[in-house]
Amino acid sequence: MSFNTYDTCDEERFCPHCGQKLESWIGPPETMWGLILVCNNNSCSYFLNSGETVESYGGHPNLSFRYAEDPENNFECFNLLSYCPDELKNKEPEGGCNCG
Numbered sequence: 001m002s003f004n005t006y007d008t009c010d011e012e013r014f015c016p017h018c019g020q021k022l023e024s025w026i027g028p029p030e031t032m033w034g035l036i037l038v039c040n041n042n043s044c045s046y047f048l049n050s051g052e053t054v055e056s057y058g059g060h061p062n063l064s065f066r067y068a069e070d071p072e073n074n075f076e077c078f079n080l081l082s083y084c085p086d087e088l089k090n091k092e093p094e095g096g097c098n099c100g
């Protein structure tokens, strides 16, 4: 795996659930994700409906899944688990959802 070859993604990808353009985001180093594309729309149906899914996993009520794609894996979609305390839910993942 090499994720130091680029730090932006020219490909335009859109969320199939809300139509918003996916934003490139560098995952925390410990995740080994490198660059991923994320739907940051807090009104996205996928994001809003994911709470129940997370809870069914026994998760925290403030954990949600965002729609994300992995450009290094043929844009395979996956669930980006993001921890969003209520007071941070309107912020960008870089500033608000530090999963640490």
Ligand SMILES: [Zn+2]
Binding pocket: 015, 016, 017, 018, 019, 020, 039, 041, 044, 045, 046, 047, 067
């Ligand atoms: Zn979306």
